[in-house]
Amino acid sequence: MFERPRGGERCILVALDDRSGNYPADRAEFVDLARSAGAEIIEVFDGPLSRIQPRLFIGTGKAAILEARVRETGAELVIFNHPLSPSQERNLERLLQARVLDRTGLILDIFARRAQTFEGKLQVELAQLTHLATRLVRGWTHLERQKGGIGLRGPGETQLETDRRLLGDRIKSLKVRLDKVVRQRETGRNTRRRAEVPTVALVGYTNAGKSTLFNALTGSEVHAADQLFATLDPTVRKLDLGSGERAVVADTVGFVRDLPHDLVAAFRSTLQETREADLLVKVVDAADPQRGERLAQVDAVLQEAGAGEVPVLEVWNKLDLLDAEPRIERDEAGLPRRVWVSARDGVGMDLLREAIHERLGSERVAGWFRIPPMDARVRARLFELGAVRDERNEDDGGWLVEIDLPRREFDRLGGLRTYPL
Numbered sequence: 001m002f003e004r005p006r007g008g009e010r011c012i013l014v015a016l017d018d019r020s021g022n023y024p025a026d027r028a029e030f031v032d033l034a035r036s037a038g039a040e041i042i043e044v045f046d047g048p049l050s051r052i053q054p055r056l057f058i059g060t061g062k063a064a065i066l067e068a069r070v071r072e073t074g075a076e077l078v079i080f081n082h083p084l085s086p087s088q089e090r091n092l093e094r095l096l097q098a099r100v101l102d103r104t105g106l107i108l109d110i111f112a113r114r115a116q117t118f119e120g121k122l123q124v125e126l127a128q129l130t131h132l133a134t135r136l137v138r139g140w141t142h143l144e145r146q147k148g149g150i151g152l153r154g155p156g157e158t159q160l161e162t163d164r165r166l167l168g169d170r171i172k173s174l175k176v177r178l179d180k181v182v183r184q185r186e187t188g189r190n191t192r193r194r195a196e197v198p199t200v201a202l203v204g205y206t207n208a209g210k211s212t213l214f215n216a217l218t219g220s221e222v223h224a225a226d227q228l229f230a231t232l233d234p235t236v237r238k239l240d241l242g243s244g245e246r247a248v249v250a251d252t253v254g255f256v257r258d259l260p261h262d263l264v265a266a267f268r269s270t271l272q273e274t275r276e277a278d279l280l281v282k283v284v285d286a287a288d289p290q291r292g293e294r295l296a297q298v299d300a301v302l303q304e305a306g307a308g309e310v311p312v313l314e315v316w317n318k319l320d321l322l323d324a325e326p327r328i329e330r331d332e333a334g335l336p337r338r339v340w341v342s343a344r345d346g347v348g349m350d351l352l353r354e355a356i357h358e359r360l361g362s363e364r365v366a367g368w369f370r371i372p373p374m375d376a377r378v379r380a381r382l383f384e385l386g387a388v389r390d391e392r393n394e395d396d397g398g399w400l401v402e403i404d405l406p407r408r409e410f411d412r413l414g415g416l417r418t419y420p421l
Helices: 023-036 060-073 086-096 103-114 118-132 155-194 210-218 261-266 268-276 291-304 349-362 373-384 407-413
Strands: 010-017 040-048 077-080 099-101 199-204 235-242 245-251 279-285 312-317 327-330 336-340 364-371 388-393 399-406
Touching (some): 010 023, 023 040, 023 103, 040 060, 060 086, 077 103, 086 099, 099 103, 103 118, 199 291, 210 279, 235 349, 245 349, 279 291, 312 349, 327 349, 364 373, 373 407
Parallel strands (some): 010 077, 077 099, 199 279, 279 312
Antiparallel strands (some): 235 245, 327 336, 364 399
8 A cells, every 4th residue: 555655746747649739838838837836847758649548648658657757766746747647546556656647636636735815715725625535545555445355344434434524514614704705705795896997807728928017017026937727816906097987907817728626616716707897808928839729728718707797908928028019909990909019118008008999888878768667777787887878767666867888787687678869
């Protein structure tokens, strides 16, 4: 039986080519993830992956070679760039006599290192425990004494059941505390709505330059570094758009390929900033040859977070690495759809503010509308959003209201009819 060691950062990375067509970029990103977690990489074990084996994920031949490399190099950790089932992790640990981690576990570890705020730590712990819930039966000898026969029943099973119960209790407690955070965030959003302050959420693939852009736009000093998930906790700052107009900018967590579902679920309060935003500023690394795939990954996470219908303005960053000039590209309706900037050098920031101001102005609905008596809840919601400018009572008990609110909120209400002036 293998007793798992408590530490160890010397690791072998297993990055196999599954013939998805993006192997070089995926392999490079995996190495960056491991380095971001503080791993001391001994070597990268690569090769083709023709078929996933149910017992060890890899075939017995590759497993024997990997076992020899672990023994020769003294590696304490083996990280797979692939999702592993709990049984595959357990079987690999027994064979390799080293800790085994999959891609999800690696990303969770990075998030645990980066979380600084109370909310961020709660979210990461919830994601870790949810992931761990299916992996309690692993390489720990005191949890695996589940055998038949006299003298072999009881203790191991009791220990495992106790761990599962404590784990479940902790997950419930974390969810309750995070629900309180969600309510507090919703209170802040409602306050901004009543104050007529639009919200802009920065989204994008990790290391696309979101935090650098955030600092350049708002004059903040959020930590920014050339590494994956350099910043994790969400930050909100004011943005001066000129002519007395202002908005609120939220810097959200960066996305990555195959972002674990446990993380997406745990970070729902953070990602809610994207759902409730008036405009998403999608930051793209213009110098990245894989930018098309990165955009698709970002769109997939936004859809999963429920923010697929929010208006989007693309910002193609890192112009300093290209032979190009800052500019605004417009769509068929004449609205800005893409801005080319260099956040590091501060080039194109005025154009970006101009584009944000124009998009926020175009995404609002203003005018007189009629609310029939049976839709009092719509009227209440309009007042809750702070969208009512004037109101008149009608003879049938309905209302005529003059409103001004974001189009997305207007579309959610439904049932309003324009009043002919």
